[in-house]
Amino acid sequence: xxxxELSRGESELRAAFxxxxxxxxxxxxxxxxxxxxxxxxxxxxxxxxDVQPRQLVGYFRxxxxxxILRSRTIWLCVSCYACTTRCPAGIKVxxxxxALKRMALDRRVQARDLPIYVLSxxxxxxxxxxxxxxxxxLLARYLLRTDPWRLLAMVPxxxxxxxxxxxxxxxxxxxxxxxxxxxxxxxxxxEEIYVREATRFEGTVGYGALSERAVAARGAA
Amino acid sequence: xxxxYYPGCSLEGASRPYDRSLRFVMxxxxxxxxxxRDWNCCGATMYMSVKETVALSLSARNLALAERNGNTLxxxxxxxxxxxxxxxxxMKELPGLRRQVDEAxxxxxxxxxxxxQVRHPLDVIVNDIGVEAVARKAKRRLEGxxxxxxxxxxxxxxxxxxxxxxxxxxxxxxxxxxxAECVYYPDRVRCCGGMLMTTDPKVGEELTQNVLDCAxxxxxxxxxxxxxxxxxxxxxxxxxxxxxxxxxxxxFFTQLLxxxxxxxxxxxxxxxxLVPLGARLEELAGAPS
Numbered sequence: 456x457x458x459x460e461l462s463r464g465e466s467e468l469r470a471a472f473x474x475x476x477x478x479x480x481x482x483x484x485x486x487x488x489x490x491x492x493x494x495x496x497x498x499x500x501x502x503x504x505d506v507q508p509r510q511l512v513g514y515f516r517x518x519x520x521x522x523i524l525r526s527r528t529i530w531l532c533v534s535c536y537a538c539t540t541r542c543p544a545g546i547k548v549x550x551x552x553x554a555l556k557r558m559a560l561d562r563r564v565q566a567r568d569l570p571i572y573v574l575s576x577x578x579x580x581x582x583x584x585x586x587x588x589x590x591x592x593l594l595a596r597y598l599l600r601t602d603p604w605r606l607l608a609m610v611p612x613x614x615x616x617x618x619x620x621x622x623x624x625x626x627x628x629x630x631x632x633x634x635x636x637x638x639x640x641x642x643x644x645x646e647e648i649y650v651r652e653a654t655r656f657e658g659t660v661g662y663g664a665l666s667e668r669a670v671a672a673r674g675a676a
Numbered sequence: 677x678x679x680x681y682y683p684g685c686s687l688e689g690a691s692r693p694y695d696r697s698l699r700f701v702m703x704x705x706x707x708x709x710x711x712x713r714d715w716n717c718c719g720a721t722m723y724m725s726v727k728e729t730v731a732l733s734l735s736a737r738n739l740a741l742a743e744r745n746g747n748t749l750x751x752x753x754x755x756x757x758x759x760x761x762x763x764x765x766x767m768k769e770l771p772g773l774r775r776q777v778d779e780a781x782x783x784x785x786x787x788x789x790x791x792x793q794v795r796h797p798l799d800v801i802v803n804d805i806g807v808e809a810v811a812r813k814a815k816r817r818l819e820g821x822x823x824x825x826x827x828x829x830x831x832x833x834x835x836x837x838x839x840x841x842x843x844x845x846x847x848x849x850x851x852x853x854x855x856a857e858c859v860y861y862p863d864r865v866r867c868c869g870g871m872l873m874t875t876d877p878k879v880g881e882e883l884t885q886n887v888l889d890c891a892x893x894x895x896x897x898x899x900x901x902x903x904x905x906x907x908x909x910x911x912x913x914x915x916x917x918x919x920x921x922x923x924x925x926x927x928f929f930t931q932l933l934x935x936x937x938x939x940x941x942x943x944x945x946x947x948x949x950l951v952p953l954g955a956r957l958e959e960l961a962g963a964p965s
Contacts, residue, residue, distance in 0.1 A: 475728075477770075478728065478766075478770060478772075478773055480765055480766060480768075480769035480770060481769075499866055499867045499883055500867075500872070500879060500883070503879050530875070530876075531872070531876065531879065533829075533867050533869060533870040533871065533872055533883075534721045534724075534829070534830070534870065535829035535830075535833065535867035535870070536829055536830070536833035536834040536835075536841075537829070537833065537865075537867070539833065539834045540833045540834055540835055540841040540842070541841075541842075547834070549834065553724050553725060553728070554728075556725040556726075557725065557726065557727070557728060560725075560726060570874075570875040570876065571725065571871070571875045574722065574871065574874060574875055575722045575723070575725050575726045576726075578720070578722040578723065579722075579723065579726060579727075582716075582717045582719075582723070582734070586716040586717065587685045587688070587715075587716060587717045588685035588686075588717050588720070589685070589689070590685070590686070590689040590690060591689070594874070597874065605877075611916075612912055612915060612916055615915060615950050616690060616950075619945075619948035619949075619950065620692065620945075620948065621689070621690045621691075621692055621693070621948060622689070622690065623688055623689035623690075623692075627688060629714055629715075629716045630714045631714055631784060634783070634784030634785070634786075635716055635734075635737065635784065637783035637784055638733050638734070638737055638780045638781060638783050638784050638786075639730055639733070639734070639780075640783075641733075641779060641780040641783045642727070642729040642730040642732075642733040642776070642777070642780040643727060643729070643730055645729050645776045645779070645780070646727050646728065646729040646730060649729070
């Protein structure tokens with residue numbers, strides 16, 4: 456491999472990531488990063504992160520998305536958008552991290568029993584079933600799969616909420632549940648096609664490919 | 677005026693007091709909330725982390741339904757507010773994505789023409805109705821109550837929002853006009869930990885505790901929130917810790933506003949707080965009935 460060239464795996468990751476970036480309004484501002492670290496300084500959880508928000512862009516630029524996808528960072532992001540509103544270059548850091556989360560899950564980079572994944576999976580299941588979230592069911596199913604003892608420890612709190620009439624016992628269903636499920640199914644199919652097509656790309660290290668792709672995407676739209 | 681109303685899932689569950697108090701407040705201020713018929717989950721941060729197109733389509737269904745009757749949709753939950761706004765922006769700025777979402781919506785015979793304005797009730801109350809008008813309609817002053825307005829994340833960020841992302845003041849103005857004292861405390865827009873309370877409790881609890889400590893240290897008697905998840909995190913952490921000293925009640929801003937507009941503490945569900953209300957707030961809330 457020549458310097459500046461990407462391995463096949465990394466090239467695929469990069470293609471998928473750039474495709475995701477296109478789906479963020481203003482996503483191509485990514486290349487304006489000046490590595491100032493305002494994002495890391497604004498982040499309420501950065502001290503728990505193995506890769507700092509600023510380093511996310513650094514790793515991307517250096518052609519190492521794999522390290523990012525394996526990091527604890529993307530799962531610690533709480534979507535508080537502090538980095539996004541403060542970034543002097545207007546980079547949508549939070550939205551980029553959402554994209555990285557989806558990539559890590561699609562590619563099974565992380566273990567399937569990762570808590571946030573289990574929670575997301577149960578959330579999707581509850582919403583698919585009722586059309587709305589049902590807090591009690593979501594939490595119970597999540598804890599049963601990740602930490603049953605914690606479920607037991609939650610009982611006193613649940614009891615207090617029940618007495619305060621703040622525990623919704625039965626889930627409410629959306630009337631047109633069939634229609635909603637058709638919307639979900641259709642959107643899911645499109646998402647799959649999108650993810651699959653996004654892996655066809657020959658890229659290089661750096662930002663070059665980003666602007667080319669962004670221009671191509673604008674034209675196509 | 678009649679506003680379209682999207683309560684969101686939490687307001688049917690643990691945040692029912694938010695729903696009840698908001699409806700009361702809007703009626704007392706001479707406006708009506710008309711609940712969106714057959715609304716569905718907005719997708720929240722959870723769906724966005726897994727499937728983007730689906731997340732946007734879920735929110736777009738609500739917007740499409742709202743567009744049929746009127747052009748304003750008021751939503752009190754911060755996560756719903758952000759998701760609906762984000763969907764609006766993505767559909768407006770990315771024609772490719774909009775086509776996909778439209779295709780999905782068509783499966784249920786729906787379409788969305790970007791005609792809905794998504795608003796937060798705090799925005800409506802402060803900017804449409806106005807702080808002075810609220811103060812004129814108040815039946816009771818909140819004097820002697822020291823409030824820590826907690827804005828959290830997703831109503832002022834990512835923006836463009838109705839208030840400053842780092843130093844919002846709308847709740848301060850509102851409660852100030854009603855005679856309460858809003859305390860200075862830097863954590864007013866610092867994240868409560870959100871879903872980390874569930875997925876990574878060690879980190880989540882620390883973030884929540886930081887916000888509480890900051891409010892307590894600066895002399896607050898009550899935290900006023902705008903978000904169901906913030907309220908849940910801040911309150912239940914204290915309800916779980918056994919009789920921690922200096923516990924502070926955490927209520928929705930509409931519950932306090934309702935008190936000022938003449939509701940009883942019972943009507944505002946204040947006696948359902950899991951944390952003792954404290955002397956001044958208890959006085960304002962009156963005896964449970």
